[in-house]
Amino acid sequence: MKILDFAEHYINNYKRYKEKWNYEDGCIFKGALDLYKATQDKKYFQFVLDHINEAITEEGSILKYEVEEFNIDNINCGKVLFDLYEATGDGKYVKAIHKLYEQLKRHPRTEEGNYWHKKIYPNQVWLDGLYMAMPFYAKYEKEFKGTNAYEDIYKQLKVVRERMFDDEKSLYYHGYDESRKERWSNPETGLSPNFWSRSMGWLLMAFVDILEILDRETSQWTEIRDMFEEAVAGVLKYQDVESSMWYQVIDKPEEEGNYLETSGTLMIAYGILKGVRLGCLPDCYRVFGEKAFEGTIKKYLDIEKKELGGICGVAGLGNMPYRDGSYAYYISEPILPNDHKGVGALFMAYGEVLKLTSDN
Template identity: 65%
Template sequence: MKIVEFIDFHINHFKKYKEKWNYEDGCVLKGALDLYHSTGEKKYLDFVQRYLTETITEDGKIAVYEMEEFNIDNINSGKVLFDFYEITKEEKYRKAIEVLYQQLENHPRTQEGSFWHKKIYPNQVWLDGLYMAMPFYAKYEKLFNASKGFGDIYQQFMTVERRIKDAETGLYYHGYDESRKERWSNPDTGLSLHFWGRAMGWFVMALVDTLEIIEADFSNAEEIKKIFVETIDALLKYQDKASSMWYQVVDQGTREGNYLETSGTLMIAYGILKGVRLGYLPENYRTFGQKAFDGTVEKYLDTENQQLKGICGVAGLGNVPYRDGSYEYYISEAITPNDYKGLGAFLMAYSETLAYNKDNDNSADVSK
């Protein structure tokens, strides 16, 4: 079974990750929309539209969505609404966009101005949240608010660089607790203990997707671009030579229990490939992204059983039972084939290989 057939199988058999509005579905929706833009094939657009038809009412209400949760993850699935508003001009999409923007307007923040990850995680910034919110926030500002919020977006990225980046490795820790109250946080720095692969992937995608939106209209975009390039360079030092993948705990290599993880690898691959396409990275970096995608396909894509393997199902910090951010914690979480965080990243990364190959007739066939 070729990659396209694998993708079509999962689109045709798609079931919502949860009954309520959720970010996991949004990963697949974004990937499908990327494929539509890369291929022009309407089946991908139709898939996203079917989902939205089931989820967004005619008056713009989002089914099973609670703004008062102030969960930054809930912004993610709204990214696809912009395209559908532009394509259809249907007001229900604009109204749903406004609902999610209203959440951002009222979302709790740290004293330094960063969005809390969730109301249940006060004073905390996780790398995940930058991907969930910033590209949506930037797109809204560009289309509907004369880019007035770009400065706020910029400041939140700068705060993350200042607070969460590790000076020695150039990598970023999974989370930061401004209050230093959580057991997982370093009492001096507020930082969690480790560099989680998917958190790095979320961060890379947040940077490249936001840059794509703001670059032409924002003078400080170059500073965000610098963070992006430096982050990719830091990650390349830890790319596995044999598989071209990244590990679940990025800097721990072959330490007992660590494993080459699919979702984080594909997110980073997407970021590199897109970064090259948009001119943020030199052309020779494309090989690093393509090899990461190809290495993941070779190691973990089981086309006989329609499975994408090697995906960490979930990982977080705090809550009940308590997640302490230790190495042992990250390697203990279940590996879940076809989890939507990995599947969505697969669609996104594959779409970037196609976007490149469209312009390069002599490129190798990546659909095998």
Template identity: 45%
Template sequence: MLETKSVKDLWAAKTAASIMERTPKLYEENGHHGKWSYDYGVVLKGFERLWQATGDEQYAQYIQYNMDYFVQDDGSVRGYRMEEHNIDHLNNGKLMFGLYDRTGKVKYKLAADLLREQLVTHPRTSEGAFWHKQVYPYQIWLDGLYMGAPFYLEYLIRWEPEEELLNDVTKQFILCAKHTRDDATGLLYHAWDEKRVQPWSHSVTGQSPNFWGRSIGWFVMALVDVLELLPNHHPDYRKLVDIFTDTMAALRTYQDTTSGVWHQVVNEGDRKGNYLEASASSMIVYALAKGIRLGWLPREWEPVLNHAYAGLISEFVMETNQGWVNLYKNCQVAGLGGDTRRDGSYAYYISEPIKTNDQKGLGAFLLACTEYEYLMHAKA
């Protein structure tokens, strides 16, 4: 465990302090309370990782304060509607396990039960992969693996540890990689449409047309989080490790040689309009550091990690005179549905708004910093 004194001047602690001071209520924006959103879970998983690394209770209290706005005493969740069958809505559920362990309050277990129930009826492709959302039928998006799979696996290991159910988690990654991987680059396309009817889907492959950085970031974060939990004797464990190392090798090919980080559209670094993007780069750094720490990537990857981590700081971070951390160059959002503009084209991905201190980026950056600094401390 890291001593709090040793990390207070490192980027993880400074970022966490900036978030707590700027947004004590993550769910409140411009005086209005937000909806149950996966963004909070990304930020708060960073706080959970920092709490685990330091033992500093202020981080656990921040998680509980923000989740208690949503989780009611009977386990119901403010703003959550199961019938939407939106895989994004499961992401905050990951926090229920730590809250339940720390406080013993049954409401967190009941909330986890409620979210787990969604997966009983959540629609699937013909092979058993979860749709991204009810309103996006027959579609697998890379994003959804991070939103659903780590929560699903931890719930099963704790309360439904049948191996057949664990297979249902690993199958999600195997099917996703099968349908989204590009043989030429080793990269993963953002999404796949089983029916080949979406405007963005290839008529033969069903794949969307581009490699969006954050979607691949979601995928590799999901892989390391699931592999950390999955018993290494599970029959699919090695398959998931291979998917992870294969994807990381592909990302290494497209790492920007100067900055060490990654572009919004990963393989189009020299194309007009493309830019180095903070959230995707942070997610990849997190997966790199965790992959090295837990042994799925050999130590020969450390120079790649060090270059990437240095790039996160030099390319995206500005510290104010007050000591607040600002994270620049975050793509605000990029989806594949809802309007004709969201067509998965190169022009679409580079035209989406770029935001400072987007919660998805800040959360991924906090995770990356904590994981990297923990790894470096463990080496010392």
């Protein structure tokens, strides 16, 4: 119940991450809906409804959203619109869903068919973007068009597996530049230099949320499930024995300055726990997700201060000031309490804890 006390305080004192449509708010809204589904407490649903209604007009226009930015992050906040439409029947949510899908129809792609992360990052694929877009894409296709795009979704994930997975480490690199023009990219492979825990979290959440949506009898579901289980098995090699968390730079726990990071750990925990609940992972994996969740709460959640600590504020590749993907870069980004990415992941992961407990 202490976690729900924190959640209630957080939504009662909520401030938007930006005064425009953004993925960070989307993390909180998705997490709040997960808590609603797990608890049936309507305050979580009402919180999402109120804030989304501030951002969407009756005509389905979205607050300060520009399709021409071709920013894949902007798709993330649209995931909750499906639930709101199902619950209310209000057509403005469908109109907004269609506007976001228009972006995906026109979004630039690499030569191999993957969505660019952003227009300002040409030819680049980041693990983050898979979570931002693919579950929305899968849900849209299932609700409005059938299963024609399942193969496109699978192919994009398969390219990421082929280009970004390291067989020796059993981890995925954060980014890939097909053009090899970015300074951070390896001139031979196009890969960024390191393995970032939150990017692995984004990936596992993408996998499991897609698996929840896709029809299980399809070949694509089976192939994606296999990639998901492989990725989970890989990340478990690096779970800290004492805390059950994961480090910011996931494979370098002994390096100076590295730290146990909250958002990546909770995203991974969510992926594992939901994977077990959906039957995408064997039951024996459950303990790893539960220990990761409990370890994070023990280390970083201060109930009295209403504060969740240990969250990397942001990490990316390129742009200015230039982010080179080095180890030194990842540990240099500010650690921010109560950042939306970490709190959203907390809500999502706790929703899975509650659902698994209730199922048993």
